[in-house]
Amino acid sequence: xxxxxxxxxxxxxxxxxxxxxxxxxxxxxxxxxxxxxxxxxxxxxxxxxxxxxxxxxxxxxxxxxxxxxxxxxxxxxxxxxxxxxxxxxxxxxxxxxxxxxxxxxxxxxxxxxxxxxxxxxxxxxxxxxxxxxxxxxxxxxxxxxxxxxxxxxxxxxxxxxxxxxxxxxxxxxxxxxxxxxxxxxxxxxxxxxxxxxxxxxxxxxxxxxxxxxxxxxxxxxxxxxxxxxxxxxxxxxxxxxxxxxxxxxxxxxxxxxxxxxxxx
Numbered sequence: 001x002x003x004x005x006x007x008x009x010x011x012x013x014x015x016x017x018x019x020x021x022x023x024x025x026x027x028x029x030x031x032x033x034x035x036x037x038x039x040x041x042x043x044x045x046x047x048x049x050x051x052x053x054x055x056x057x058x059x060x061x062x063x064x065x066x067x068x069x070x071x072x073x074x075x076x077x078x079x080x081x082x083x084x085x086x087x088x089x090x091x092x093x094x095x096x097x098x099x100x101x102x103x104x105x106x107x108x109x110x111x112x113x114x115x116x117x118x119x120x121x122x123x124x125x126x127x128x129x130x131x132x133x134x135x136x137x138x139x140x141x142x143x144x145x146x147x148x149x150x151x152x153x154x155x156x157x158x159x160x161x162x163x164x165x166x167x168x169x170x171x172x173x174x175x176x177x178x179x180x181x182x183x184x185x186x187x188x189x190x191x192x193x194x195x196x197x198x199x200x201x202x203x204x205x206x207x208x209x210x211x212x213x214x215x216x217x218x219x220x221x222x223x224x225x226x227x228x229x230x231x232x233x234x235x236x237x238x239x240x241x242x243x244x245x246x247x248x249x250x251x252x253x254x255x256x257x258x259x260x261x262x263x264x
Contacts (some may be wrong), residue, residue, distance in 0.1 A: 019195045025237030038228075073168040082263075084217040086154075086162035092127040095151035100190055101173045105226040107192035108219060109175050110255070111152065111236045112201040112245040118157040121198045124164055125151050134174050150174060154195035154218060160210025162218055168193055168226070173237050188239045193222055201247045230259045 013177075046228065073091065075083040113121040122128065127149065152174040155163040166172040172196030199205050221232060233256055236243040246252065 010102045091165045096166045096170045103190040107232045111196045112199040114201040116200045152196040155196045158215040203247045214257040220259045223259045
């Protein structure tokens, strides 16, 4: 039987409650860090073509590189996400190239340098002997190991100094041979930012508090600037099972938590 009172209650009082959008629940404080590669989220941004895409090297140190030292990324203009203080040490032109067209930054990869010296690590990553031969040990290491040319966008010194080596918009050679590809087939170097942490990588050399504090500034800043989800902040060993960096004594969860706090 038609009941006008029931119809009034349903249409007038309950419908607005049913139609009202439900708020998105906030993350639970103290929740465990996000999983890594199995929750990898490809970039949802519209592809931004590179001005002059080069030939992506299949791994380390091969392919076409632009001329001159690596250009560096301008500071952030977002007052809510200021650029951390850092020193500039551009990599030589044979250690980076252009990102391929349509490759958006959606991953941040952390490494250890496998050397406890800032100077040696800078030589390995930039090819620069500072004009004075002060990095000769690192230069000799490259020759002795017959190591390919490598680079990264940033390096964190033992005292927490952040060095910018390659501009974010360029393709540094830090995770060649990685297996983490997106749906377009872009490899890790194509769409990631690499951060090297000065450390022997033997599990005994401790990461300094100054390094952790620097990473807690740099990684969240980059994640917010490029819309990188916290689950895409990964270690080199997660993009390539043959790698072991960062070493097992690195507190990865600390960096993930700082990133989640910044971007939530």
